[in-house]
Amino acid sequence: MDHIILEVGLAIALIAVAGLLSAKIRFSVIPFYILIGMAVGPHSVEFWHFDFRFIESAPLIEFMGRLGVLFLLFYLGLEFSVGRLIKSGRSIAVGGTIYIAINFTLGLLFGWLSGFPFQETLVIAGITTISSSAIVAKVLVDLKRTANPETEMILGIIMFEDVFLAVYISILSGLILSGSTSIGGILLSTVIALVFMLALLTLGRKAAPMLNKLLNIRSNELFALVIFAGLFLVAGLSETIHVAEAIGALLFGLVLAETEHMKRIEKLILPFRDFFGAVFFFSFGLTIDPTALGGAVWLSLAAVAVTLIGNLTAGMLAGRSAGLSPKASVNIGLTIVSRGEFSIIMANMAKAGALMAVIQPFAALYVLILAILGPLLTKENKLIYYLLNRLFRWDRKQASTSHSK
Known part of the structure; x- marks a missing residue:
């Protein structure tokens, strides 16, 4: 522990x-955070007798990264309200x-056509299905798109994915880790997760007064303590009932968005969101072994295309x-294309289940490509929509004009 402060x-x-x-260079910051983490991760080498690999501080940096996900999703929830979400x-x-x-379905077909056995195919389908909540939240905030009409659908899909993930992980853990997962147990977990999410959303409507x-607290110190206590308790409770802690943070943000203190909370959370969010992407890069990626290049590129x-x-x-509109619909597909933390969980x-070794480097490279490509595609959504509109002619008037922006 001698160098932990220096490492951090x-x-x-x-x-x-x-x-x-x-x-x-005016490029998305997310890929840079991930790549710098890869460059100095546990699989790199010592430099000038100092171990750059963050061996001692890795657990602390990982925990700080988890906090980053909570703050990113909590802030995103504050940008909305329960009323807006329920209306949709x-x-x-x-x-x-x-x-x-x-x-x-495409993930299952991809795994089967690639020649993977049944269990590996199920894992690959999970890896390719679930979006990264952290990257999606970061992109929406950085590009100032939280007020866009399609963002409600994006948030809804993220929460919908989490319910699917809770069920799917229960099934996979039973199949792969040789446990016994009953249908009744899976249904019970799903119902508990749904009830918890609906209860928090209802609370946001009823408990605002x-x-x-x-929250009418004058002291900034006490105000911060109350907000942080609520955030971590709700996120922690979410995790115990198989709802991702990030979704718990999102729901808590949606609840507090209904209050008259929302602007004060946003101002409080903003520096924590930026600092710990950056640490998350760096810590994510630390988990990727660049030397193991070569054997899964073509498989990963094919999965990215799919x-x-x-x-x-x-x-x-x-x-x-x-x-x-077609333009807003294209934005939905581009914004949630990034894959991240949930795909790594599947890998x-x-x-842990001793499945084919290629799945680990495949997941790492696949996630890395989409973590870099996703924010870039989202930023260039106008150009991509213009090109797609030229092909499919959703808006014939715009398709016949030049791309002006």
Whole structure:
């Protein structure tokens, strides 16, 4: 533990350098955070008798990264309100079903056509289906798109994915880890997760007056303690009942968005969101072994192509089912194309179950490509929509004009 403070300080300095470099060339900062983490991770080498590999500080940096996910999703929830989300409840259910059905089916087909056995195919389908909540939240905030009409659908799909993930992990753990998973147990877990999410959303509608009085605290110190206590308790409770802690943070943000203290909470959370969010992507890079990626290049590239096609198709159908424009529908598919923490969870499960070794480097490279490509595609959504519109002619007037922006 002698060098833990120095290691954390070095990590923060490297994150700052990556951020300055991305700002200099005006590119998304997320890939830079991930790549710098890869460059100095546990699989790199010692430099000048100092171990750059963050061996001692890795658990602390990983925990700080988890906090980053909570703050990113909590802040995203604050940008909305329960009322807005509930108003779109039916269209979100339809859109979420469309998104999961298309991407999961394509994942199964991809695994089967690639020649994987049954259990490996199920893992690959899970890896390619679930979006990264952290990257999606970061992109929406950085590009200032939280007020866009399609963002409600994006948030809804993220929560819908979490219910699917809770069920799917229960099934996979029973199959792969040689446990016994009963249908009744899976259904009970699903019902508990749904009831918990609906209870929090209902609380956001009914308890706003009480929360307004509770949060009427003059002291900034006490105000921060109350907000942080609520955030971590709700997120921690979510995890215990098989709802991702990030979704618990999102729901807590949605609840507090109904209060008159929302702006004060946003101002409080903003620096924590930025700092710990950056650490998350750096810590994610630390987990990727660059030397193990070569054997899964073609498999990963093929999976990326399948995911891009599936996401754009699902985004178009989900958006149109909610009455959104073709442009907004394309934005849905592009924004949630990034894969991240949940895909790595699936790959780790495969490793624990002694499945084919190629799944680990495949998942790492697949996630890395989409973590880099996703924010870039989302930023260039106008150009991509213009090109797709030229092909499919959703808006004939725009297709006949030049791309002006």
